[in-house]
Amino acid sequence: MIKNNALCDFKNLPSFSSFKIEDVRPAIKYLIEQAENTIEQVSSQCESTWEDTVEPITAAVDRLGRAWGQVGHLNSVVNTEDLRVIYNDLLPEVSDFYSRLSQNKEIYQSFNNVYDAKGPNKLNGERIKLLENELRDYRLSGVGLNEREQKTYQELSKKLASLSAKFSDNVLDATDQYTLNITDFDRLKGLPDAIIAEAKSKAKSMHKTGWSFTLKAPCWVPFMESCIDRGLRQEMYRAYVTRASDCGAPEYDNSKIIIDILGARCKKAKLLGFDSFAHLSFATKMAVEPKRALDLMTELSLKARSRAESEYEILKDYASSHLDISNLMPWDISFVAQKIKEERYTFKDEDLRQYFPLKRCVNGLFDLLNSLYGVSVLEKQAEVWNPSVKLYEVKDHLGHSIGYFYMDLFARNGKRSGAWMDDAVGRWKTGRHTQIPVAYLVCNFPSATNKSSDAYLSHNEVETLFHECGHVMHHLMTQIDELGISGINGVEWDAVELPSQFMENFCWDWNIIKKISSNVSGDGHMPEDLFKKMVEAKNFMSGIQTLRQVEFSVFDLLVHLDSPAGSLEELMKILEGLRKDLSVIPVPEYNRFPHSFSHIFAGGYAAGYYSYKWAEVLSADAFGMSQENSMSLGEVGAKFLEEVISKGGLRSSLENFIGFRGREPNIDALLQHTGLSEPA
Ligand SMILES: [Zn+2]
Structure with a gap:
């Protein structure tokens, strides 16, 4: 037993004031050892029951997860050199533990025995669902393979990890090594002062005269929106869309890496008995099968296409009549769009900040939670990791404690x-006690400019606050007793953004805006005319944007669905084919967007990029119900709570959605929300 180590103290709230860096290593090593002992003990039992198999494994893994989660959390919010070293040092050991467990045949067999013995009196619905998830995940980790296959599986996993890392490094390096160097100040017309100053110091750091512009987002985006010199825009565009490709520096070329990744993913999927990598990816998704996601994308593109075409016409007309550009090119799009936007809407996003004082936003948000779910959110005294962090307790209408969340809102070093x-503790009710859920809500908002005044949020930041609060409520309001499927646990990967994006919709509802905004003198609310302009500006160019997202999503699905492309030519042919249907803006032959598509080749979005649009469809459709049926906030909240956020991973998210909406999701509400169709 390990004594006086705060990380091994599993009372409900994590203990932050007694956290010591020197406790981390012994605590994590001890908890891994304890978990290994439990696994060994369970493996050696001849009979398997829920209480002596699933419960002890869950408890041991939960203790390690909570302690390691706290370390990871602190590493993210109060990063110090010492903590980072220990964290990175222990990370492989912790990952190894989880990987060994996920391939442990004895534990898989024991869980299987518990599942097979299920009878009306032995297991309830929650436990059956939890075991089904567990057994599926074991199979997806290759536990059912024979020794030779398992070896191949592990080799493929290793190969994929290093290919993805190389892909990502190439994109970073290709982005970093490029600069556009200008020595003639006249060519910088239109660029914001801050970008010019940044380019000046960049040039200086490279011992160059003049100005050096980079392809990193904070420079590239405003450059393309505001640089009047068309030749420079073209140069930057070409550099950007050929990053890490055969059209750029050969040492960063991702062409072969892409082909190798697609090949290895396909082999891995076939080994596990799936038709393609896309099918493997969909084994844990709400959309269930790739065809459903493809159909949704086709439907969206059909609806967005005519809007996108007319937006393109508007851009062309404006370019020729106001900017003397007769042949609109891809490097003109952002520039022309920005000019039209400035002329039409006359406000900048930053101008909106003065209308959203943080305190009023937070209070308005808590009032909304009360109207929706009947809960009270109360500030509590607690140990925290920074004086600006607050702890809140959520109580139901009877005053019973539901859970806690920490709110850490401000940016700092x-x-x-x-x-x-992030979840700190998940709800878990065993025969002996109930573990109450705890969550972290973290943002990076600018703090108040002076100590006596309030901080102010941009509208975008207000949306972020509501979004993250949606995740928190999903985790805390669960009524599921089994840890593996309570709160956000066990929810399909492409459905987790439903509760969060659902909350974002309220930031576009005038009734809510009235309550969370104030006018410039600090009382009342923001001007309604300005709010209307915000809505219009949000939907500006939504047709073109929708088609772009659809193009990325369909490309991602197609390259993972059929037999993998064997060469760069084959891959580009797939892209060309779908651009014919999906793009209204002509793309030059040298455009190599797949070569820097890190989401799918280096991130976790392979055969899953569609989930961005999928979540938008779900949340807009869910939110639309209240308006369609003129339901009160209380009625909507009660139903959303009952059918969606209380259910955790107990049912499929599609069942949850149908329970809430009375039918399967459709795209109409999203089309209205993004201005692609008129309200019915
Ligand atoms: Zn989210």
């Missing part, structure tokens, strides 16, 4: 960028 929700 040593904190990873971006916004996310």
Whole structure:
């Protein structure tokens, strides 16, 4: 037993004030050892029951997961050199443990025995579902393969990991090594001062005169939107779309890596008995089969196409009448679109910040949660990792505690960028006690400019806050007792964004905006005219944007669905074929977007890129129900709670959705929400 180590203290809330870096290594090693002992003990039993098989394994893995989760969380929000070293040092050991467990034939067999023995009195629905998920995941990890196949499987997994890492490195290096160097100041017309200043110091750092522009997003995006010199835009465009390809520096060429990745993924899928990698990927997805996702994309593209065509005409007309550009090219699109946007909407995103004081937004959000779910959110005194962090307790209408969440909103040194929700503790009810769920809500908003005033959010940041809060509620409001399927656990990968994007919709609802915004003098709300302009600006160029997302999604599905492309030519042929149907903007022959498509070749989105649009369809459709049927917030919330967010991973998310909406999802609400069709 390990004493006085805060990481091994599993009282409900993590103990942050007594956290010591020197505790990390002994705690994690001890918990892995304990889990290994439990696994060995369970493996040696002759009979398997729920209580002496599934429960002890779950408990041991949960303890390790909670301790390691706390370390990972602190590594993300208060990163120090010491903590990072220990974290990276222990990471392979922890990953190895999980990988060994996922391929442990004895445990798989024991779980199978518990499942096979299921009878009306032995297992309830939650336990059956949990075991089905577990057994499926064991099979997807290759536990059912013979020794020779298992070896091939492991080799393929290793090969894929290193190919993906190489792909990602090539994109990064190809992006980093390129600069556009300009010595003539006259050619910088139109560029924002901040970008010019940044380019000046970049040139200086490389001992060059003039200005050096890079392909990194903070430079590339405003450059393409505002550089008046058309020749420079063309040069930057070409550099950007040929990154890490056969048209760029040969040492960063991803062509062969892409072909190798597709080949290895296909082999892995076939080894596990699937027709293609896409089919393997869909084994854990709500969309169930690739065809359903493809059909959805086709339907969206058909609806978006005519809008995209007319948007393209608007761009062409404006370009020739106002900007003297008679043949609109891909490197003109952002530039022309930005000019039209500035003329039409007259406000910049940053101008909206003054209308959203943080306190009012947070209070308005908590009021909304109360209207939807009848819960109260109360601030609690607690140990935290930074003085600006707050802990909240969520209570139901009877005053019973449902769960807790930490809210860490402000950017600071040593904190990873971006916004996310993470689970600290999952709900789990055993015969002895109930573990109450706990979550982290993390954002990177700018803090107040001086100590006595409030911080202000851009509208985009308000959406982020609502989004992450949607994930938190999904995790806390669960009524499922089994840990593996409670809260966000066991929910299909392409359905987890439904509760979060559902909340985002409220940021476009005037009734809610009135409650979370104020006017410039600090009372009342923002002007309604301005809000209407925001809605119009949101939908600007939505046809072209939708087609673009559809093109990426369909490309991703097609290359993983059929037998893998054997050469770059074959791959580009697939892309050309679908561009004919999906793109209204002509693309030059040298465009190599697959070579930097890291989401699918280096990230977790292979045969899954469609899920961005999928989640938008689901959330808009779910949100649309309240408007269609003039339901009150309380009615919508009660139904959403009952059919979706209380259910965790107990049912398929499609069943949840149908339970809520009364039918399968369709795209009409999203088309309305993005201005691609008029409200019925
Ligand atoms: Zn999310």
